[in-house]
Structures are given as C-alpha cells and as structure tokens.
Amino acid sequence: MGGIGIWQLVIIAVIVIVLFGTKKLRGVGSDLGGAIKGFKKAIKDEEPTSELEKKPSASLNAEQQVADAEKSQQKD
Template sequence: MGGIGIWQLVIIAVIVVLLFGTKKLRGMGGDLGGAIKGFKKAVKDENDTTDLDKKAPESLKAEKSEQKD
C-alpha cells in the first residue's frame, strides 16, 4: 500500500522529459556532475592540507603562518 512501483517511475520520467526536454536535462546533469566533482576535489584538497599540517614539523608550521601574515 502506497509504495512507488516501476510504472509510476516510468510515467514520472516521461512527464519530466516532456516538460524539460532531453537537451535541458543533459545540461542539468552535466552541471550537477561538475558540481559534485568540484565538491569532491575541495574535500580532497582540504584533507591533504590537514594531513600535511599534522605531519609538518613545528618549524615549517611557523614559516607557513609567517607567510600568511
């Protein structure tokens, strides 16, 4: 009772394609993929810099903070 079956999903997909068109959906998919890729890259870069900070000796940390000022 109340579950969404395969036929309801097919009907929803057909309505979405009719409303937006395949070209618009392809563009939105590309934009979404690019955003996810950018997010993953930012998270990876943040993790890399945090790992470097943990491994760096105190003298390198001091030099790094002086460069920011």
C-alpha cells in the same frame, strides 16, 4: 498498495522529459555531476593542508625557503 511502482515512475519520467526536454535535463545532469566532482576535489585538497600542519615547524621553514628560492629564480 500505497507505494509507487515501476510503471508510475516510468510515466513520471516521460512527463518530465516531455515538459523539460532531453537537452535541458542533460545540462542539469552535467551541472550536477560537475558540482559533485568539484566538491570531492575540494575535500581532497583540504586533507594535505592538515598534514602540513602536523609537520614540525623546522621542516615547514625549510619548505618555505625552497619555495622562496624557486620564486626568486623564476623572476630572474
């Protein structure tokens, strides 16, 4: 009785498309999708850093030495 049915949603969608146009709605959708992908990537990027913190400091020092050696080789 008081709920929104399929036909009401279709009418609202048509009105939104007429007001904003499909090009602008497509742009908003792609921007929103890009933002969600960026957010997911940022969350995944944080997980490996927490794993590095769990490693013993000796292995971190060894990894740092390897990274420093690679940087010095690139400079030469």
